[in-house]
Amino acid sequence: MESHITRNPSAAQEFQPDALTRLVLNLDLTFHWIAGSDSFWFKRQTRTGDEFVLFDAATGEQTLLREPIETCTEARVSDRVLSPDRRYAVLCRQHNLWLRDMVTRAERPLTEDGVPDFGYGDVDPSYDREVVSRRRKGQPNPLRGVIWSPDGRFIGALRQDLRAVPERLFVTEYVPPDDTYTHPHP
Numbered sequence: 288m289e290s291h292i293t294r295n296p297s298a299a300q301e302f303q304p305d306a307l308t309r310l311v312l313n314l315d316l317t318f319h320w321i322a323g324s325d326s327f328w329f330k331r332q333t334r335t336g337d338e339f340v341l342f343d344a345a346t347g348e349q350t351l352l353r354e355p356i357e358t359c360t361e362a363r364v365s366d367r368v369l370s371p372d373r374r375y376a377v378l379c380r381q382h383n384l385w386l387r388d389m390v391t392r393a394e395r396p397l398t399e400d401g402v403p404d405f406g407y408g409d410v411d412p413s414y415d416r417e418v419v420s421r422r423r424k425g426q427p428n429p430l431r432g433v434i435w436s437p438d439g440r441f442i443g444a445l446r447q448d449l450r451a452v453p454e455r456l457f458v459t460e461y462v463p464p465d466d467t468y469t470h471p472h473p
Contacts, residue, residue, distance in 0.1 A: 318434045318443055325436060327443065328352060344441045366427035370439040377442055379430050382406025384444060397442070404449040408432060 312332040320327045325345040331338045339352040367376040367387070376387045382401030387394045401407050408430045421428060432445030 316432065316445060320434065320437045322437050325438075325441065327434070327436070344436060344443065366430055368430055368433045368435065370435050371437055372439055375439070377430065377433050377435075377444075379406070379408040384408075384433065384442075398444075401446075402450075404452070405446060407444050407446055 312334070316329050316331070318327045318329045326341055326343045328339055328341045331340050341350040341352050342348075343350075367378040369376050369389075374389055376389055377397065378385050378387060379401075382403060382405075383399060384397040384401075384407045385394050386397050398407055418428065432447070434443045435441070436443075
């Protein structure tokens with residue numbers, strides 16, 4: 288009797304984080320401000336390939352580019368994003384963005400429409416590979432998708448609508464956070 292072994296991936300493999308993230312476009316957008324201007328560029332994935340987009344923050348106009356533009360990068364400190372002069376910070380509280388004056392410590396809300404699974408800084412959990420490590424170290428989750436213009440006049444913020452995405456288990460911890468494991472006594 289001849290054995291036939293199929294080499295098709297199992298149904299469970301289709302739901303592994305890497306397999307799912309390959310199906311979703313633009314999970315990790317990085318915005319690059321152009322020094323001395325009100326514009327930034329970013330790479331956008333499409334079904335037919337990558338596009339480079341120039342965005343004018345003052346007018347909202349978008350232009351397709353032939354190639355990326357070399358620019359400066361954003362200043363980031365864990366759960367907040369600092370302005371270029373480090374005077375202000377944007378942070379997320381209850382799915383909304385807040386502005387903190389780093390000198391006076393005064394804060395004010397920037398948005399009021401953030402909701403669970405459609406908040407500012409929310410990212411598909413299958414994309415975040417470091418969540419368990421950060422929690423074990425007592426570190427906050429980084430604020431993602433928020434960037435300042437080089438002159439500090441504008442803030443760009445990304446929202447990802449995850450309300451229709453079903454919850455799936457992506458990471459299971461078997462070791463307690465303090466790395467201790469109690470063996471049962473015979």
